Amino acid sequence: MMNYRMTAYILGSIAVITAALMTVPFIMTFGFREDYASTTFAFGLTIVLLLAVGIPCIVKKPQNTHITSSCGFVTVALAWILMSIVGAIPLCASGVIPNFVDCFFEMVSGFTTTGATIMTNIEGAPNSMLFWRSMTHWIGGMGILVFVVALLPKSNPAVVHLMKAEVPGPEFGKLVSKLRFTARILYCIYLALTVLEVVLLVASPKMTLFDAVVHSMSTAGTGGFSNKNLSVGYFNDVYIDIVITVFMMLFATNFNVFYFVLIGHVSAALRNEELRTMFIIFGFATLAITLSLTLNGIYENFWVSLRYAAFQTASLMSTTGFATADFNNWPTLCHILLLGVMFVGGSAGSTAGGLKVSRIIIGAKSSFVSMKKAYSPRGVFTVKLDGRPVSDDLRLSVANYFVAYFFITVISLILISLAEPTLPPSLQAADSGWFVENFSAVATCINNVGPGLGSFGPMYNFAHMTYFSKLVLCFDMLAGRLEIVPMLLLFYPKAWVPAK
Numbered sequence: 001m002m003n004y005r006m007t008a009y010i011l012g013s014i015a016v017i018t019a020a021l022m023t024v025p026f027i028m029t030f031g032f033r034e035d036y037a038s039t040t041f042a043f044g045l046t047i048v049l050l051l052a053v054g055i056p057c058i059v060k061k062p063q064n065t066h067i068t069s070s071c072g073f074v075t076v077a078l079a080w081i082l083m084s085i086v087g088a089i090p091l092c093a094s095g096v097i098p099n100f101v102d103c104f105f106e107m108v109s110g111f112t113t114t115g116a117t118i119m120t121n122i123e124g125a126p127n128s129m130l131f132w133r134s135m136t137h138w139i140g141g142m143g144i145l146v147f148v149v150a151l152l153p154k155s156n157p158a159v160v161h162l163m164k165a166e167v168p169g170p171e172f173g174k175l176v177s178k179l180r181f182t183a184r185i186l187y188c189i190y191l192a193l194t195v196l197e198v199v200l201l202v203a204s205p206k207m208t209l210f211d212a213v214v215h216s217m218s219t220a221g222t223g224g225f226s227n228k229n230l231s232v233g234y235f236n237d238v239y240i241d242i243v244i245t246v247f248m249m250l251f252a253t254n255f256n257v258f259y260f261v262l263i264g265h266v267s268a269a270l271r272n273e274e275l276r277t278m279f280i281i282f283g284f285a286t287l288a289i290t291l292s293l294t295l296n297g298i299y300e301n302f303w304v305s306l307r308y309a310a311f312q313t314a315s316l317m318s319t320t321g322f323a324t325a326d327f328n329n330w331p332t333l334c335h336i337l338l339l340g341v342m343f344v345g346g347s348a349g350s351t352a353g354g355l356k357v358s359r360i361i362i363g364a365k366s367s368f369v370s371m372k373k374a375y376s377p378r379g380v381f382t383v384k385l386d387g388r389p390v391s392d393d394l395r396l397s398v399a400n401y402f403v404a405y406f407f408i409t410v411i412s413l414i415l416i417s418l419a420e421p422t423l424p425p426s427l428q429a430a431d432s433g434w435f436v437e438n439f440s441a442v443a444t445c446i447n448n449v450g451p452g453l454g455s456f457g458p459m460y461n462f463a464h465m466t467y468f469s470k471l472v473l474c475f476d477m478l479a480g481r482l483e484i485v486p487m488l489l490l491f492y493p494k495a496w497v498p499a500k
Contacts, residue, residue, distance in 0.1 A: 001499040005062040007075045012057020014079050014144055018086060019050035021139060025090075025128040032127045039126045042093035050086055070495045076145060077486035080478055083144060084108045087136055096129050101467045108474040110136030112481035113351060115224030115321035115450030116473070118463040122229050127210065130227040134217040140481070141221025141251070141351035142190050146183045189258045190351075194220040197247045204243075206235045215322075219247045222351045224321025224450040231458065232311075233324040241307060241324055245314045249282065252318035252346030273386045274347050278317075278357045281344060285337045286313045292333045309334075317341035319353035321450025323458030335453060339440070342449050353448030353480055355405065362390055362398045404484045405446070412442045412476050419469045441465075446476040 026043035034040065067075065087110065088103035090096075097103045102118045109116045110133055119125065194216050201212035214227045228234035232244060253275060260269040269275070286309050293305035308325045315322045316338050327334060345354010362385060369381045383390040416438045440452030441462070451458040462470065479487040489495045 001068055001497050002071050002074065002495065003062070003064060003067045003499045006065055006067050007071065007078070008057045009062055010075055010145075011079055011082060012054040014083065015050045015054030015086070016058060017144065018083060018139075019047045019054065021135070022047050022050070022090075022132070025132040025135065028128040028131055029126070034126045034128055038094040039090070039096075039128050042090040043128070043132075045093055046086060046089040049089070064499075066499075068499070070489055070492075071499070073486040073489050074495050077478070077482060077490050079145060080111060080140075080482060083111050083139075084474075084478075087111065087132075090132060091129060094126070094129065096125050101470060102463075105462070105470045105474055106133070107136060108477050109450075110134075110223065110225060111140035112448050112477040113137050113140050113221040113223035113319070113353065114445055114448040114477045114480075115218070116445060116456075116477070117225065117450075117461050118465075118470070120461060120463055122227060127227070130225075131210075131214060133225045134214045134223070134227070137221030137223030137225055138194065138217035139221075141223065142187060146186060185259060186255050189255055189262075190220060193247070193250060193258075197243065200243045201240065204235075204237060204240050206237050207240065211235075215244065216247075218322070219244055219320060220251055220351065222248065222251050222318045222320040222346070222353070222448075224315070226322065231323040236324075238307060241311050244322060245311050248314040248318040248320045248322070249279075251320075252278070252314075252350050252352040254347040254349040256349055257347075271386070274358045274361065277361055278347055281341065281357070282313060282317055285317070285341050286310045289313060289330075289334045289337055292331050296331050298330060312338065313341055316449055316451075317344060317352075317354075318346050319447055319449045321444075321458075323451060326457060326459045328453060328457040328459070339443065339453075342443060342447050345447060355402075355447075358385065359398050359401065361385060362395060363402060365390075366395050366399070401484065404488070408476065408479055408484065409442055409446060412446070412472055413438055415472050416442060416469050419466045419472075441469075441473065442476060445473040446480040448477060448480045 022043055026040065026047060029040040029043060084104055084107040087107035088100060091103040091106060092098070092100050097106060097119065105116075105118055108114075115137070122130070197216040197219060198209075198212045201207050201216060202209050207215075211227065214225075215232065218225045224231070226232065226234075232240065254272070257269045257272055257275055260266070286306070289309040289312070290302065290306045293299055293309060294302050299305045299308065311322075311324050312327055314320070319342070327338060343355055344360055345356055346352025348356045348358045362383060365383045365385075369383055372379060372381050383395060420438060437454045437456065440454060441456045444450060444452035444456060454460075455464065456462065462473070465473075475487065
């Protein structure tokens with residue numbers, strides 16, 4: 001049941017906060033001496049619109065602040081759609097991307113930290129717009145509603161539903177007793193890691209401060225927007241590759257692990273089963289791809305192969321989507337492994353997308369337990385994670401997520417295939433067959449990765465798709481980032497019934 005007044009209050013708060021955040025690229029238009037009639041006006045107009053809509057909604061706080069779980073989920077879905085719409089206005093008003101559907105696609109990709117783009121000449125865009133694109137990654141990575149909760153002067157029991165809907169993973173847990181303090185701790189860790197990456201990247205003579213900030217925000221949100229047409233490959237620097245590889249995996253790690261390290265519980269952090277499993281998968285995939293590249297003579301030696309394999313594996317497993325090489329030209333085994341880590345994704349409670357390692361662990365152990373029960377019906381078997389039993393409710397939630405994920409993927413693939421029967425002549429050389437092309441487009445969007453295979457590979461973009469296909473993929477990106485349920489509830493009539 002919907003508490004419409006409270007929903008309006010939350011959305012109004014988000015509109016005001018988004019306006020405040022947008023003042024950063026607005027000020028940058030003066031610093032970079034851009035065309036005031038386009039970029040400055042575009043950001044200024046959007047800020048005014050956000051304040052005009054947001055302020056009336058928050059002037060008076062609702063007397064009834066209670067929201068149900070379904071109301072919280074619907075509110076989160078509406079918030080992300082609202083952010084994507086208003087975030088698209090500067091791109092459209094400035095003429096950087098003339099069509100609003102394309103602008104909306106770009107912003108959904110930005111806020112959901114997918115990194116899929118329709119821009120064909122990224123370096124030709126104004127710096128303020130490139131900064132805003134990457135800033136949407138940073139905002140969406142941790143979640144703007146988490147930011148709203150962090151700013152609240154006191155805790156409200158209703159916000160737990162907002163946090164559950166926005167924080168990725170099969171189960172949400174507080175670090176400390178009060179939610180607003182949990183949100184503040186998360187954002188402090190997030191900001192500290194981002195600043196550290198900026199410092200390390202700007203130490204390279206090949207990166208300016210602007211380059212470092214843009215790529216650090218994209219890495220932090222595991223999004224992948226770059227200010228270069230060739231992505232990170234533009235810099236062609238081993239040091240930069242190593243720094244970004246390390247931080248992509250750090251941001252794909254559950255932020256609870258960093259909190260345990262900060263309070264001195266290092267051994268507890270290292271015993272985290274999800275963390276160990278994630279790095280085992282990363283290590284295996286990296287080594288296998290390295291050997292495949294070396295044996296097939298793609299690069300001159302093992303170490304060069306390792307450099308590119310580690311970067312691309314980290315990029316796709318963390319669902320960041322940066323590129324230093326065109327892996328379309330790699331052997332088929334590499335494609336299979338990269339698709340595999342793309343689906344696995346990062347840890348729960350991180351900024352990464354994908355299915356999440358913890359869900360894979362729970363799903364695999366549940367299957368193994370079912371097999372043991374079939375062999376020994378009278379036996380008592382328990383699924384455990386980190387040595388603790390996994391509740392039946394959580395196991396059911398994971399199973400339901402897999403089913404919903406599968407059906408959305410299949411339905412999206414059918415819709416995309418109907419709308420995209422062939423590629424335009426200019427992209428025929430990249431055609432890997434309709435199934436690979438369209439499947440990789442859906443897979444990369446629902447997993448919030450960015451680049452796929454064939455004409456959706458790291459050296460291409462999504463500009464050639466029909467508007468219908470782009471809107472389908474927008475839904476997939478939002479569903480993937482919000483863990484499906486909030487987006488599905490938008491189509492459930494009972495979720496819209498007003499609260500009494």
